[in-house]
Amino acid sequence: MADFSLSSLPDLPLDLWVGGTARPAAEGGRFDVLDPATGDVIASVADGGVDDAMACVDAAEAAAESWAATAPRERAEILRRAFELMTARSDEIAHLISLENGKALPDARGETAYAAEFFRWYAEEAVRASGSVMTAPSGANRIVVLQQPVGIAVLVTPWNFPAAMATRKIGPALAAGCTVILKPASDTPLTALLMAQILADAGVPEGVVSVLPSRSSGKVVSAMLHDPRVRKLSFTGSTEVGRVLLREAADQVVNCSMELGGNAPFLVFDDADLDAAIEGAMVAKMRNAGEACTAANRFYVHADVAEQFSSRLAERMSSMTVGPGTDDATQVGPLVNEESAAKVDELVQGAVGAGARVVTGGSRPDRQGFYFEPTVLVDVPLGAEILGEEIFGPVAPVITFTDEDEAIRMANDTEYGLVSYVYTGDLARGLRVSERLDSGMVGLNRGLVSDPAAPFGGTKQSGIGREGGHEGMLDYLESKYVAVTW
Ligand code: NAP
Numbered sequence: 001m002a003d004f005s006l007s008s009l010p011d012l013p014l015d016l017w018v019g020g021t022a023r024p025a026a027e028g029g030r031f032d033v034l035d036p037a038t039g040d041v042i043a044s045v046a047d048g049g050v051d052d053a054m055a056c057v058d059a060a061e062a063a064a065e066s067w068a069a070t071a072p073r074e075r076a077e078i079l080r081r082a083f084e085l086m087t088a089r090s091d092e093i094a095h096l097i098s099l100e101n102g103k104a105l106p107d108a109r110g111e112t113a114y115a116a117e118f119f120r121w122y123a124e125e126a127v128r129a130s131g132s133v134m135t136a137p138s139g140a141n142r143i144v145v146l147q148q149p150v151g152i153a154v155l156v157t158p159w160n161f162p163a164a165m166a167t168r169k170i171g172p173a174l175a176a177g178c179t180v181i182l183k184p185a186s187d188t189p190l191t192a193l194l195m196a197q198i199l200a201d202a203g204v205p206e207g208v209v210s211v212l213p214s215r216s217s218g219k220v221v222s223a224m225l226h227d228p229r230v231r232k233l234s235f236t237g238s239t240e241v242g243r244v245l246l247r248e249a250a251d252q253v254v255n256c257s258m259e260l261g262g263n264a265p266f267l268v269f270d271d272a273d274l275d276a277a278i279e280g281a282m283v284a285k286m287r288n289a290g291e292a293c294t295a296a297n298r299f300y301v302h303a304d305v306a307e308q309f310s311s312r313l314a315e316r317m318s319s320m321t322v323g324p325g326t327d328d329a330t331q332v333g334p335l336v337n338e339e340s341a342a343k344v345d346e347l348v349q350g351a352v353g354a355g356a357r358v359v360t361g362g363s364r365p366d367r368q369g370f371y372f373e374p375t376v377l378v379d380v381p382l383g384a385e386i387l388g389e390e391i392f393g394p395v396a397p398v399i400t401f402t403d404e405d406e407a408i409r410m411a412n413d414t415e416y417g418l419v420s421y422v423y424t425g426d427l428a429r430g431l432r433v434s435e436r437l438d439s440g441m442v443g444l445n446r447g448l449v450s451d452p453a454a455p456f457g458g459t460k461q462s463g464i465g466r467e468g469g470h471e472g473m474l475d476y477l478e479s480k481y482v483a484v485t486w
Helices: 050-069 072-088 090-101 105-128 164-176 189-202 217-225 239-250 274-290 303-318 338-353 404-412 427-436 469-474
Strands: 016-018 021-023 030-034 041-046 132-135 142-149 152-156 180-183 209-211 230-236 255-259 264-268 296-302 357-360 375-378 395-401 419-423 441-444 477-484
Touching: 016 050, 016 189, 041 090, 041 189, 050 152, 050 180, 050 209, 050 217, 072 090, 072 105, 072 164, 072 189, 090 105, 090 189, 105 164, 105 274, 105 469, 152 164, 152 217, 164 180, 164 189, 164 230, 164 469, 180 189, 180 217, 189 209, 217 230, 217 239, 230 239, 239 255, 264 274, 264 404, 274 296, 274 303, 274 395, 274 419, 296 303, 296 404, 303 357, 303 375, 303 395, 338 357, 338 375, 338 395, 395 404, 404 427, 419 427, 427 441
Parallel strands: 152 180, 152 230, 180 209, 230 255, 264 296, 264 419, 296 395, 375 395, 419 441
Antiparallel strands: 016 021, 016 209, 030 041, 132 142, 142 477, 357 375
16 A cells, blocks of 8 residues: 555544544543654544543443343344454555554554454354353252353553454453443554444444543543443553552452563473574564564573574574565564663663673664664573563573573563463473463464464463453353242
């Protein structure tokens, strides 16, 4: 799509989306959305406040009863239409993601297909919210279990997958019969607003989905969590903000699903197929320029193959084309904002100061925008900050090990537990190690785990609950037990 700009999307709302229409913020505020490749303003979006948040809850409440009572097949067909509309508009959506987030177009296209798939998957799941019936052990009555929508859901999403993190929540919530308010990240509100328009075009009734861009995220989310009509929070973002929201949600005992930060270890054993391990490492590290909660953050490589692995990974990473995400040739786009680029730089310089050696990259290129060079570091000392923090950039620190127990111990030595990757030619070892890794997901001889049909989520401080798969809809349903005598 040559010459893409926002004028290519005449139906893109730039105001709040409340009750099925776009409208300005009650106090009239707006904020700018920047192009990460240049720092230039690409749009001005309405800045929702607490009154607007309450208007969203009013709209969600007004629609809640009839949406919950809508036949599951009808909800399914609306979601299926949303999948078809997203698929038909995938090129526009990918360009919009790339424009506001900075990611390279191939990554944005991948995200668009992944995001649309949540609507298809939950169109299929909407008609499968089955309960159960059994005879009580005493024989005196029947135990009937119904699955009912949990109620109005507040959805808070990050900037790194502006489409997929929204559809991964909206799909199961709507399938379950909940009405929702989506608070997108302030760096990337445009894709979420386009999703609102697409869902309306697919036939989602007024008030079932509201989208509330806001620079006052703390205030608006807190206000909604303290409104007793809100019964669900689904949050994807940093562990730090997740902790704050768990505390906020405690006041009204709001049901919480939390998809938080990661610090994924990537283990390469000496019997691994190195070609496959390099391919997997490129996906696990470089998808989205490393701006993924699932990004490989620490590479533990057996000492016998470490030199070969690091030099081959460095060769691949250094040959990638860095540039604006919207350029067709780009493979690595800029990071989302100045703060992110500065943080990656600080982690790399800290590691180098502590004794790590740069094999390739190592700094911010001398150009406009929020770029960081694809970087491989070796001899990274244990205890370096870069091994304990989410890097969220195109940087691969490599550490060596000599035995399996040592590798597992180092891999598990983190408060996070989202995903781990293991490369080995020995399937028994692969399964044994997978069982011992303390994470919600494992990529065994694969650098990509995300799949709308699979339960995505973490252990420890990476989260609570699962998104995707059959499990994803259960997070929006509550079991009601009816004791029946008949
Ligand atoms: P973030 O700073 O935690 O922000 C996430 C969302 O929370 C944004 O919409 C943000 O709004 C909002 N927010 C910030 N402070 C808030 C507060 N006090 N109260 C209510 N909402 C608040 O995270 P991010 O930088 O956008 O995203 C990167 C993080 O997300 C990483 O840690 C990554 O690992 C994690 N992530 C996890 C998953 C997963 O599935 N586990 C997937 C993707 C990303 P504003 O933008 O307005 O600040």
